[in-house]
Amino acid sequence: MKKTLPEEWVSGKKNSLNVATDLGIRCPVTNLFIYRGPRKKTGKQRSKGLYCRWLPDVLEDIRPDHLKFTGGTTKGKRRSFEGTTGKEDPFVAGQIAVEWYRKQRNHLTELAQQIEYDSNHSLEHYWQEYIADFTRRFENEVGGQKRITNEKSVWNAKVSGIGHQPFAKKSIDQIVQADLKDFWMVCDAKGRKIGNSMVTQKKSIVTLINKLFTNARESRDFPHLPNPLYPRIRSVSKKEAVYLVRDEWESLLKSIIELSGGKANQLLSLDELREIPWSDRDRRNPRNFIELYDAVLMMWFYYLRAEDMPRIRTEWFTIKPTISNMADKPNLDRTALLKMEVAKGGRKLKTSEPYRPEATKAVERMLLRRQSDGYLLFPNYRRPYQNPSGSQVGDTLNTLLQFAAKQAGIDKKLVWTSLRHTAFMETLRELPELNEESKLIRFADNGYTSAKMLREDYLNKLESNTTAEFARAKLPEGSYTLFKGTRKS
Secondary structure (H helix, E strand, O other): OOOOOOHHHHHOOOOEEEOOOOOOOOOOOOOEEEEOOOEOOOOOEOOOOOEEEEOOOHHHOOOOHHHOEHHHOOOOOEOOEEEEOOOOOHHHHHHHHHHHHHHHHHHHHHHHHHHHHHHHOEHHHHHHHHHHHHHHHHOOOOOHHHHHHHHHHHHHOOOOOHHHOHHHHOEHHHOOHHHHHHHHHHHHHHHHHHOOOOHHHHHHHHHHHHHHHHHHHHOOOOOOOOOOOOOOOOOOOOOOOOOOOHHHHHHHHHHHHHHOOOOOOOOOOHHHHHOOOOOOOOOOOHHHHHHHHHHHHHHHHHOOOHHHHHHOEHHHEEEEEOOOOOOOOOOOOEEEEEEOOOOHHHOOOOEEOOOOOOHHHHHHHHHHOOOOOOEOOOOOOOOOOOOHHHOOHHHHHHHHHHHHHHHOOOOOOOOHHHHHHHHHHHHHHHOHHHHOHHHHHHHHHHOOOOHHHHHHHHHHHHHHHHHHHHHHHHOOOOOOOOOOOOOOO
């Protein structure tokens, strides 16, 4: 062992010593150092005791990434293992540093073993096994791809997917309620951003996690592992549907036509449409308002869901002659049928037909300015593969709708679903005969909803308003109230 110290260390020009080469101490590694502590502003050393430092090789440093770099970043200088020897003598400090190094090395080995164990028993591990088996079972069944996609979305959903949460990589037996409380906070934050209670999503999350825990038990890795304790999923009171009255609806359409430069309700060919200004940088361009007009009418005629709008294709429409005793009336000699080939939640595919006579004429006008196949609405916007609803179309529709409503002087917070509410409400208001149960069931089925929902959300409100209006007209004014008013003579 060397007993002399480098001159630069003695003079203070050098603040660190290599334990092996500078001190001559037998050491398993060549990059173990001792060094003086930081100095005060006065120039004096904060601590007379020497410190030690060791940086593992990149390949053997299995600490989490955020610990590998200074400042918690993923770029820059990697973070070393550092400690204190408590000794001023460099040779004594060097010997202590060697023992300290062996402890850190053992710590890394234990950490590597723990990471490997967690990886083989993590929630993510059981997910990979589960979804592989799920895919094999359903990929060749009718509607199977939709089921697989829905299952994957619970795990992969942006921000609120299970797979994005830190506990997904923990050993499944180490997942505690606190992890799920943090997860619920993530879901709630996303819900506030998109205007969703996230109740349904949370229930889907619980269902999937419980399935993975069941697989862990059945694999005999954790035969007695109970399902985790979940934070309470708080149901929220159902918001009253926002819809437009007839005057507001007509004002909205007029506003959209004006914003389109008066072109929206005109008979245009594909070439004429392409001549109208369009920009992918500014949504409020004339051609986009033509698209908005068509989208509004599609909702009006077919009672579609908001998520259906970005995926409607021209080839899904069929114009067929109408077999009816009223076929001599205008617009009733043919019908535009819409076959929704992509359905929400794997619902049964079926053909919808419009209830309003002018629908066919409107659809024919739309198809005239479209190619024979392709997206009906906003064809200039690209859609993600197999997920048209994940495009910018939905956001564009809401943005344009709210702008047009503001221009029309409509003081209501509209979203695209508001138009679906309006279409249902106005149809039921104009056709009281649909209140009959058999007709209501068929109407609901045609509009991809249920008779129960139509009755709860629309008919009850209509009947309540009608009853109140009737009562106000029949009851004598001022009875039993002793209310003194003023009358103009």
